[in-house]
Amino acid sequence: MPTSLASRARLFKEYKDVQREKSADTDILLTCDENNIYRWTAHIKGPAETPYQEGIFQLSINVPEQYPLVPPQVRFLTKVFHPNVHFKTGEICLDILKTAWSPAWTLQSVCRAIIALMAHPEADSPLNCDCGNLLRSGDLRGYQSMARMYTRLAASPNVSH
């Protein structure tokens, strides 16, 4: 099992790095399942000056044993209205999590990429067709109010706790 050994070693390194740099990046809180190093959870802050601002979004991260040769599977647990996120399953359409994966990415940097995706929605490859259509028809206001509403409903710390 050389690959699982390698992935364990690497995930352990990432864990230590996360512990060390916890205070450096306050937008991302990465936690590892105490019994399974392949299961991670991330809480990310919605980027400022977007409809997701002030929301806290929960991500589930499943790391395959072949990691880092193959990308981790990341999906939103929190409901989010975004053209590149499946509204029901939380699946994320992001190239680096699919074909453009590189082992130089870490879980931390993947979370950063997802935050960037939230700030820069890509309407041309929608997983959420309604959202994509709103953006493509130029109804920025409609998209923003929908996204803000779902952020209030699902991602607001006051509501969820």
Next chain:
Amino acid sequence: MTGNLEVFQPRLERAYVQAFLLDDNHDNVRDHRRRRRSSRKSNVEDATACHDAFRRAFGTRLAVTYENETRLAGCVLYYLLTTGSGLQTLGEEYCDIAQVAGSSRLPLAPARRTVLVFFQTVLPYIAERLSAKAASSNGYLSSDTSEDLGHSERASGANSMRHTEGEVSQQSAGQVNDSVVDRNRDPTSPCSQRLQSLWTAALQRWPRVLPGLRDAFLFAVRGNLMLFYFEGVYYQLSKRVAGVRYIHMGKLFYKKPKYHMLGMFLLIQLSIVGGDWLRRTALPNLADSMRAQAMDQNFTVGQKGILVLDEEGNQLLDSSELGKGASENMASNGSSKCSLCLSPRQSPTATPCGHVFCWNCIIDWCNEKTECPLCRSPMLQSDLVCMYNADV
């Protein structure tokens, strides 16, 4: 001998005349001068004329041995009888110019004349002798210096050799015609011993200083030439040092030519040479000291890193763990960390784009996808180079 003096038109002065002043417009004096000039011989013949006389007087053997000295004697005599006694040399006469003090423009005082003659004749000779001797005795010295130089029968042969050389350079001070070499001086007299040890010490140091000195001298000569092209006052370095310049006494029949272009070219050349020299000598020292400083800083940073780890980690209290943490910290400080396993690189392997990973990490990724994990440039597994011999 005085009959031969006419052929001792010094070469540099002639160059000066040709470069700056010689012109066919000196109508009234031309024929007269031409006659004289045609009686002069070529450079090579000039050099051998006095030598020739010496050979006839003292035989070929001695003449060959003291070739340089006879030439020097000829030059000294020539300059003493012309410049030294306040007369014009042939070249100066030919061009109607006279030497005056650079500042006051008055005829030269005897002291200044002597200095000038010394600079023009004896000094170059001494410099040449010294450098030639240093070059030839270099090998001999390196084999001999481990011995105590004060005593030795073994070195007596060498001693007498050095002795003769010392005398030769004494002779260069002007008594060349006295060709009787005193070889019977007692080599063990304390005075000569001290002289010898001083001489040897100077010789030992000389070869190291010599190249730089020679370069500096050539540089000065060229610099002087450049200045001459700009201001047109001192053609020879010796004249500049002695503060002796020429003035034209006759009528000027033509416009004084300008040589600023030549001066510019020389200036460019000199600045390139000087810059190169600076880069080779001064900058490496600077870089060394800067590197040393950087090393110091790195060291303190590394120590800080260890301290931080110490405070932070409860798990790191174990001493072996602490060491591990420190080494990891160092790895992250430098670039020796593999970005695939996030650990110090094992068997560092370079991609064609120049990124370095562990051999195992990059080979595994290569089976997945043939592009660099960091920059995505395409690569083949056969392109990977494990850097066995590199210190990375």
